[in-house]
Amino acid sequence: MSRSIVRQSKFRHVFGQAGKTEQGYDDIRVSKVTWDSSFCAVNPKFLAVIVESSGGGAFLVLPLSKMGRLDKNHPLVTGHTGPVLDIDWCPHNDNILASCSEDTTAMVWQIPDQMGTRPISEPIVVLEGHSKRVGIVTWHPTARNILLTAGSDNLIIIWNVGTGEALISMDDHPDLIYNVSWNRNGSLFCTTCKDRRLRVCDPRKREVVAERMAPHDGIRPMRAIFTRDGNLFTTGFTRMSQRELGLWDPTSFEEPIALLELDTSNGVLLPYYDPDTNMVYLCGKGDSSIRYFEITEEPPYVHYLSTFSSKEPQRGMGFMPKRGVDVSKCEIARLYKLHDKKCEPIAMTVPRKSDLFQDDLYPDTAGSDPALEPEEWLEGRDEDPTLQSLRDGYVPPKSRELKVAKKNVLDTRPTTRRSMSSCDGSANLPPQLVERLLEEVQNLKATVLSQEKRICDLENKLSKKEARRSFLWEDF
Structure with a gap:
């Protein structure tokens, strides 16, 4: 008698469980912006969600x-004047978050542990260098302040972002870039593009070092990420619009390591x-x-484990870094699913x-300390992430300010005649008066935003009353 052999894996029975109602938000x-972003970013301290807002992006x-x-x-x-398209928490500082927008800028924000009552409208750095909307923002995995x-x-x-300087610029893509993903030590990144090519780029050499035309035959958007071993995991569509996943060795792109068809749904698969x-x-x-x-x-290299299903569709998803999971409950991952509201x-x-710490489930994981300074990475040095043990759980460090050398930011911006004249005029003002004027401007901004919110709430209430009145009138 032949007996089927079951593959041994400690993750074979992993199951997903949604939090209770009181554990949600x-x-x-x-946001209802039609952009294939996750709209959500999470770390061990905060949850960030791109939301609808009047008068700009928030x-x-x-x-x-x-x-x-x-x-x-x-x-x-x-702070953005157009809809926000993507957000990403800094892996080395749980209070620092980057955002990008249709207004052609990216911004870096310092989020206080106690949010207070006023909107945060002043980023610590504004990054201006793109001529069209900025749709992707992602931090370097091991080097401090590289975005x-x-x-x-x-x-x-x-x-x-510590100086506000653009270090490297690459224009190797002839069409819209769908996604960008760093490898484990940040020496390379991979991209997918509307021209249907999968590329591996070396940013410090400013060149594409490997390329594959149409890893998936379909014309719909692809996604690609680096695995721990340096291979590339991709999601895309077949010629018949079936969703598909693939595993590739970038040193020999001719044939995939694995290629697996999934279903015929339309949604882009975010890995x-x-x-x-x-x-x-x-x-x-x-x-x-x-x-x-x-x-x-x-073989077959990519093994299906299971599916977590729920009733409502997801608008986006956030993925918690490993240092934020609950090791006492044998939790190996936590995702944050966005619904409409x-x-x-x-x-x-x-x-x-067992209540004991499970060493085999929790190897040392990437911690919050950077392995490199920006200058070291730019000079060609590479380091794997600095690891930390999860044996005693993870305690988020206290808020640390991002040090920004603002002089460098001013030096890199072209100064217009108008900005020069305004600077010359303000130079003659007493510092106390300048500070007071800036504070008044901040207060005015906060007042305008609160009034906008109040108007929006009143409009919603009025529309509900109108709908109810028309409903009652029809009954009458």
Whole structure:
């Protein structure tokens, strides 16, 4: 008698579980911008969600502990003059977040542990270098203060946010860039593009070092991420519009290591990868499910594990860094699912009964300390992430300010005649008067924003009353 052999894996029985109602975040008006972003970013301290707002772009930042219904007066982060398209938390400072927008800029924000009551409208750095909307923002995994942006001008810029300088600019893409992903030590990044090519780029050499035409035959958007071993995991569509995933070796792009068809849904599959477990979670926009796979060196290389399903479709998804999971419950991943008006945490757990720390589930993971300074990385040095143990859980460090050398920012900007004359005039003013004027401007901004919110609320109430009146009139 032949007996089927079951593949041995400690992650074979991982199951997903949505948090209880009181553990979610309600009354969040998620942005309706048609952009294939996750609209959500999370770290061990905060949850950030891109939201609808009048008069520009805004996003919401909530402490993770502030669950339940959102306070109507909770301040937003406002500063962009166009809709916000992407946000990303700094891996080396839990209080620093980067955003990018249709207004052609990227901004870096210092989020205080206590949010207060006023909107945050002054970024610590404004990065201006793109000529069209900026749709992608992502931090370097190991070097301090290095940030990458990609815009609809088909340009990729790498910045030192500590000085506001553009360090590297690459224009190798002839069409819209769909996504950018760094490898583990930040020596390379991969991109997918509307021209259907998958590229591996060396930013310090300013060149494309590997390229594959049409890793997926379909013309719809692709996504690509680096795995821990340096391979590329991709999601895309077949010629018949079936969703598909692939695993590739960038040193020999001719044939895939693995290629697997999934289903015929329309939503772009967003991959979230955990290098500690070598697992990838696939979340389709508009889907109501999350599929997860384990990548190994044994055929078929990408092993399907299971699917977490719920009733409502997802608008976006946030993925918690490993240092933010609950090790006492054998939680190996946590995702934050965006609905139309709420956000729901989903815990991925290995079913084990022991209360002891599980060494095999939690190898040392990437910590919050950078391995390199910006100058070291720019000179050609590479380091893997600085690791830390999760044996005693993770305690977020206290808020640290991002030091910005503002002189460099001013030096790199071209000075117009108008700005020179205004600077000359303000130079003659007493410093106390300048400070007072700046404070008054800030107060005026806050007042305008609060009045805008009040008007929006009154309009909503009025429209509800009108709808109710017309309903009663029809009954009459």
